[in-house]
Amino acid sequence: MTELEHLPAERALRDLETRTLASLRDDVSRVVYLSGTRDYNTGRYQHEGLALRFGETAAQTALASCHEAVFRDLVNCAMEALVAQLAAYIESTGADRARVLDSWRRLEAYRVLIPCNCDPLSADCFITNIKIALEVLRLGVAPDREH
Amino acid sequence: MNLALIAGLCAALAALVLLVWCRSRQEEEGWSNEIANRPECPVRHPDRALLDRCLSAQDLAFISSFESRALLRLFVRERRRLAVAWLRQTRREAQRLLRLHVRSVRYAADLRPGAEVKLFLAAGLFLMVYGTMLAIVSWYGPLRTQRFLESVQGLAGVLSRLGERIATGIPSGGLPTANAEAR
Numbered sequence: 001m002t003e004l005e006h007l008p009a010e011r012a013l014r015d016l017e018t019r020t021l022a023s024l025r026d027d028v029s030r031v032v033y034l035s036g037t038r039d040y041n042t043g044r045y046q047h048e049g050l051a052l053r054f055g056e057t058a059a060q061t062a063l064a065s066c067h068e069a070v071f072r073d074l075v076n077c078a079m080e081a082l083v084a085q086l087a088a089y090i091e092s093t094g095a096d097r098a099r100v101l102d103s104w105r106r107l108e109a110y111r112v113l114i115p116c117n118c119d120p121l122s123a124d125c126f127i128t129n130i131k132i133a134l135e136v137l138r139l140g141v142a143p144d145r146e147h
Numbered sequence: 148m149n150l151a152l153i154a155g156l157c158a159a160l161a162a163l164v165l166l167v168w169c170r171s172r173q174e175e176e177g178w179s180n181e182i183a184n185r186p187e188c189p190v191r192h193p194d195r196a197l198l199d200r201c202l203s204a205q206d207l208a209f210i211s212s213f214e215s216r217a218l219l220r221l222f223v224r225e226r227r228r229l230a231v232a233w234l235r236q237t238r239r240e241a242q243r244l245l246r247l248h249v250r251s252v253r254y255a256a257d258l259r260p261g262a263e264v265k266l267f268l269a270a271g272l273f274l275m276v277y278g279t280m281l282a283i284v285s286w287y288g289p290l291r292t293q294r295f296l297e298s299v300q301g302l303a304g305v306l307s308r309l310g311e312r313i314a315t316g317i318p319s320g321g322l323p324t325a326n327a328e329a330r
Contacts, residue, residue, distance in 0.1 A: 079205075125201070
């Protein structure tokens with residue numbers, strides 16, 4: 001065990017990664033989950049379980065760090081993989097696919113998935129990629145490919 | 148008569164291009180000066196992986212496989228826009244770094260002329276590669292072969308290395324922490 005792993009924030013991060021995030025299917029689901037733990041008014045993350053075990057500051061740091069890392073992976077992920085992940089996520093919501101696509105395109109709800117400390121260029125790249133992925137899905141011919 | 152008309156049109160077009168160029172330069176310089184006046188702001192080159200993603204041949208092949216002209220047009224337009232934004236931000240950061248350096252060494256007693264010349268050459272080369280890349284990237288769309296993308300990515304590597312050389316050639320004492328992400 002390294003010295004860093006003894007730090008509460010580091011332990012909170014490991015706990016979050018191995019228990020919660022590992023059970024989620026892909027990065028789109030993870031980023032939706034992580035941004036969902038954030039208060040939209042204050043930008044602060046809220047996770048009672050983590051805060052109780054590791055303290056408020058450690059939980060805050062772990063959630064922010066995880067959010068940024070997963071988001072970065074998503075920005076750098078190939079378009080084909082992004083389309084597949086987005087399709088799987090929409091499928092997992094159980095809602096009508098056309099309706100979800102229409103709502104995402106009109107409301108641009110995916111903007112809330114961006115972490116607070118993200119640089120503008122990465123945020124722009126993410127928004128553009130999601131817009132293109134939604135267009136691909138809207139075509140309705142997205143082939144099922146293995147990743 | 149016809150010749151005079153053509154010459155007049157050419158002059159008007161040239162004046163228009165010059166005007167647009169001057170305005171965009173003024174806007175960029177205004178932004179740049181504003182940031183440069185905040186020396187506490189850390190220098191941060193944009194992530195190289197972002198440009199590689201913008202010019203990804205794999206993504207292009209995937210989008211092309213749908214055979215939708217509208218989708219391909221949207222994809223190419225957006226990726227070109229992002230690539231240009233990446234280039235401009237890289238240049239702005241390099242210029243900001245140089246401005247801060249000039250400000251800090253203006254009255255320095257231990258100025259090393261050799262190092263300053265090296266830095267000046269790296270900056271000149273950086274601007275040359277930047278200009279070339281900007282011109283090439285604007286052709287992304289009509290030109291989008293694998294070889295084209297590989298050439299642009301190769302130049303991006305050169306640009307990133309030059310950016311790094313500029314950052315490392317400047318003593319960190321009078322500068323904010325250089326958080327160069329360029330690889």
